[in-house]
Amino acid sequence: MRVSIIGAGAMGGAVGRGLLASGFSPADLTVSNPSAGKLRCFADAGAFTTSDNIEAASRGDIVIIAVKPWLVAGVLEQIKDSLDPSRQTIVSVAAGVAGETIADMVSAGVYIVIPNTAAEVGESMTFIVPVRESDTPAVTALFGRLGDVMQVEERLLPAATTLASCGIAYAMRYIRASMEGGIELGFRAEAAREIVVQTVKGAAALLSREGAHPESEIDKVTTPGGLTIRGLNEMEHAGFTSAVIRGLKAGVK
Numbered sequence: 001m002r003v004s005i006i007g008a009g010a011m012g013g014a015v016g017r018g019l020l021a022s023g024f025s026p027a028d029l030t031v032s033n034p035s036a037g038k039l040r041c042f043a044d045a046g047a048f049t050t051s052d053n054i055e056a057a058s059r060g061d062i063v064i065i066a067v068k069p070w071l072v073a074g075v076l077e078q079i080k081d082s083l084d085p086s087r088q089t090i091v092s093v094a095a096g097v098a099g100e101t102i103a104d105m106v107s108a109g110v111y112i113v114i115p116n117t118a119a120e121v122g123e124s125m126t127f128i129v130p131v132r133e134s135d136t137p138a139v140t141a142l143f144g145r146l147g148d149v150m151q152v153e154e155r156l157l158p159a160a161t162t163l164a165s166c167g168i169a170y171a172m173r174y175i176r177a178s179m180e181g182g183i184e185l186g187f188r189a190e191a192a193r194e195i196v197v198q199t200v201k202g203a204a205a206l207l208s209r210e211g212a213h214p215e216s217e218i219d220k221v222t223t224p225g226g227l228t229i230r231g232l233n234e235m236e237h238a239g240f241t242s243a244v245i246r247g248l249k250a251g252v253k
Helices: 010-021 036-045 053-059 069-082 099-105 117-121 136-144 154-184 189-207 214-221 227-237 240-250
Strands: 003-006 029-032 048-050 062-065 089-092 109-114 124-132 147-151
Touching: 003 010, 003 053, 010 029, 010 036, 010 117, 029 036, 029 053, 036 048, 048 053, 053 069, 062 069, 062 136, 069 099, 089 099, 089 136, 099 109, 099 124, 109 136, 109 154, 117 124, 117 154, 124 136, 124 154, 136 147, 154 189, 154 240, 189 214, 214 227, 227 240
Parallel strands: 003 029, 003 062, 029 048, 062 089, 089 109, 124 147
Antiparallel strands: 109 124
């Protein structure tokens, strides 16, 4: 299977680098971008690179549209006449662009796919919406190389985006705050980062087990009158849970 990515910005670049890191053949990857700088790492890896979106689109069995949402319609208008619906599938990773909008412009199979930037390290939480199905197993397998995949209804995409795509930033902000706290408590910045990152990895690993729940894991480390419950209660007095929920809701279009 050949894959073309149109747009090598934050999301397109993460998907492309993640595919290569997963063992995807560089000979089967095409990446297009108007500026050559963002293409250099792909060219160095052996992928085909170009500034011509039409050329890129014609080379892929799966054509990933990874440009800014307001540019999607223009790119589709540009490439639609070069597409072969009998063998090609269009995947849009642009948040906020309705599947119907894309399907109205092209006659190929259409999917909305929302990964996050952790695709680059094979740890994305990716959502797939079949708009006009053509080869769902192939699309699922492709993005399965980049982490976990979940098929959802299109109406849930705004919530999915704030939980997993915006959620990367929210998790990073928690990590940054914990690092700053660690520095105030006496650790050097690099040591604080190592401690907090490993702690977050450990928490995620505990919750990845079947049947695990945050509260049961919290209960294991909150002894009566202990330090952990004091810390948690201080965070709640400052509105921790409410702030997280409000932030998630604010991030939904």
